[in-house]
Amino acid sequence: MSFDEAVRPRLATRYEGEDTRMTTRQELNGWYSYSIAAEVFAVVAMGLFFPVTLEQLARERGVLFLDKTTPCISNPESGSHNATPKRAENSKQCIVHFLGRDVTTASFAMYTLSAAVLVQALTLACFSSFADHGPYRKKMLLTFAYTGSVASALFLFIGPSVYFLAPVLVIIGVTCLGCSFSLQNAFLPLLVANHPDTRNPEDEVADFELEALNPDATSLSTHRSDPEKLARDLERSAKISSKGVGLGYMAAVFVQILSILFLFLLSKTTNLSRTNPSFPIRLILFFVGLWWAALTTPTLLWLHPRPGSPLPTHSKPFQTQSFIKTILFYTSFSLMSFWRTIRRALRLRQVIIFLLAWFLLSDAIATISGTAILFARTELHMDTIPVALLSITSIACGMLGAFAWPRLAARYALQPKSVLLYCVALMEIIPLYGLLAYIPMIKNLGVGGLQQPWEIYPLGVLHGIIMGGISSYARSVYAPLIPEGSEAAFFALYAVTDKGSSAVGPALVGWIVDSAGTIRPAFIFLAVLAILPVPLVWGLDVEEGRRAAVVMAEMVVREGKIDTYEE
Template sequence: MAATSTPDAVRVRRGWYLYGWASHTFPTVVVTVFMSRYLTSLAENAVGTHGRVHVLGVPIAPGSLFAYTVTASTILLVVLMPLVGAIADRTRRKRDIMLGCGLVGALACVAMVVLTGTDWPLGAALFVVAYLGYSTSIVVSYSLLVDLSASTERDHVSSVGWAISYLGGGLLLGLDFVLSLAVDKATLARIALCTAGVWWIAFSVPVRRRLPAVIGTPDPLGRARSALAAGFVQLAATIRHARGFPLTLAFLAAFLVYNDGIQTVTTVAAQYGDKELKLSDTVLLLGILLVQFVAYVGAIALGRLARVFGAKRVVLGSLVVWLGAVGIAYELQVKVAWQFFALAVLIAIVLGGAQALSRSIFSRLIPAGSEAAYFGFYEISDAGTSWLGPLVFGLAYQNTGNYRSALASLVVFFVVGFVLLALVPLRRAIAAAGNPVPDKV
């Protein structure tokens, strides 16, 4: 499948791109734009802005509820995603597992259309289900990058995949913007959340026709075990096996830190713009819509820069930009739309490229035959957010009542992530994993 010259290989790769187009509505429309604000509003309807909702007896500020919900979801994924990845590696039924998990997430989004008034418990539960479905499907999707591209072309393939994903999410968000001119905020949120799921399901249908049912290397344990039992066996084996690749783990640690910062910033952007900067829905939608289309250009551009300077240097440069973006966001003035738009462009340029190149770097650090299981660990951070960033943001807001202070708390993720990544010798890491080392890394 790594060859690109045959019509079948091109067709399969386009099917993989299409799943990104279909599923990226979840991080774009559901996570970044609507659910963070709508879940907060449902909680505020129940207890007021300064009240507390109670989850298992723990009092939570409405402004922290979404961040804590993401944290709880990601903690569940710590075991679930590597397990799903291990099952995918063992059974090689990557297409069906990816689409099946995605269907669960999409149906949860469709069900969000019923959320009204003070339905924050149902909203939080549906979001958790959608988040788990999306994350487990993306674990398998990421692992297909190894099956569908050679090591030397992965920066390009990964960048194109991310770029197309942003176009898909951006197009649906554009339709939501048009709808925002005709309906109230609550109705808009419910329709947008529901249609994100409908879009996801609709564009997943042709993906099934384009991808083969069985993809990957043969199952070394054979078919005697059940898929679930084999998954647990593979998960345990992967954990033991990973200890023999300390440089792979070193990169993963760096990624978990800096990507936690990236994903938390993008997740709380709409909430920050709404609650702290007092921007209208129209401005927020335009800004985040701008991000989707500029991110398409940025992903392609940073992919090309990686051919010249290497993916590691480009990612390090992007982290410097991210650090500056957080500082700029802290200083943004209330109700000044052009500042929000300018920051959106800056973030968009490095957003898709940093994610795409990190994915392609990690794909080269995985021993052959364990791609989906290893990407399960990787996706613990990249599935939208990890647990630590939202937790830090939520605690900072709950203790200060100030969104600017909460945002500033995320600076540490970019500083520490930069240092950790700079210390990873990628050439040695790729060679240690038994993979060919490209000219530029």
């Protein structure tokens, strides 16, 4: 029997509509293209210009913190004044009336980002199972991509008079980004499984013969019976994933540089940045939205739909159900699937320890990043171009860190857990340095403790190097703790933990800023938050977690239908 005769029927009969075509270079380029499209929005819009734009729009409608009768920027669109934020020591903070209360312009941005990541986490929990079932994977990816790109482009029309609409667009954009990345990641195992370099004909025939002898066996059994095949798949997955990340960051740096050049030329040739300070930034967000939509087009054309196994159906015929009932049914299915993953994770002690540590660590990362941008903007009075240069510095050092940490780990025989601990310890330096300004001697010097704008750049370098290590090694620590065959479900839990935690820290920082009228006291909270994950990471036993994951994976295979909707 030939390979096609033996393997193709087996692959086709696992479920109706399964796509077993070989992964082509063109399809991979379609997958890479989405990284190039969306990573620009993640880095340029979400990482930099969203906080700056939110703060600027609120500032143009706000009043001084200590003198609520004086506008921060009087009639910014008239051109009759200097629109640069006031630099007086006691009048640098502005407040705006939003949702029935006065909030500082900095906390307005922090509250919005908190709400955005919270909505993103809830959406991921409600719809994550659609990534693994039915023909909706690619359709939903494109829907989220184009919706998010439109939300970014619409910032062009959000002036100070309708600043309250900006949080809505931010929430839509951030939610679409997170969901589309989750859907893109769902394609990765399929691209690897059907890749010519990993889909070995002899392995396929062996899988077919195994399943013919044991129809209840899963691909998990095959991987366990052939560790070399699993190793090849993991290596191919790592190569494809890292290339996508690298291309995405390169595109983000390129667009970031273009943004800086655009702002610089605009400041030298027109008075627009003074008469309408937020417009140049909103124009960049418009361009980012166009970039996201345009670079998604190759994904639309080249990426195969690759349908997943069928979703469960109603007890009544599907055609008789209303559209709303169908949506509710599949949403409940997704939530129940997510709940089953949580219940399974609760039985794995090391997974729980890691997720608690990651909850605190990701919250610290997101809060420090957002606070740094707003501190540079409001406390150090840095214009948009220097802040953008700070962002590029951090991104470039993040790429450097991603390559440097593995070399250091290999040279000094460091385990992934040890590298993660070093990164967390180094991150503590950032808030502690900001607190140095409370020491009278350093405060009197006028330098040290982030009193001068140039001081934030070395911290940006440190932050980037730390992020390169955390991005590379957090998943390396978590992956061995996952039962084989449940990677997608557990990484969805990882993503929800990441995004859900990122809603807590920014909201608390916003509350601190509203109470104190300045961002610097928030460094105390950040210093505590950054150190909290250390005991959990220190106490993590990766080897014990790996053994527990093996036992649970074998149990899942024996029980067979443990993952079905009817459980």
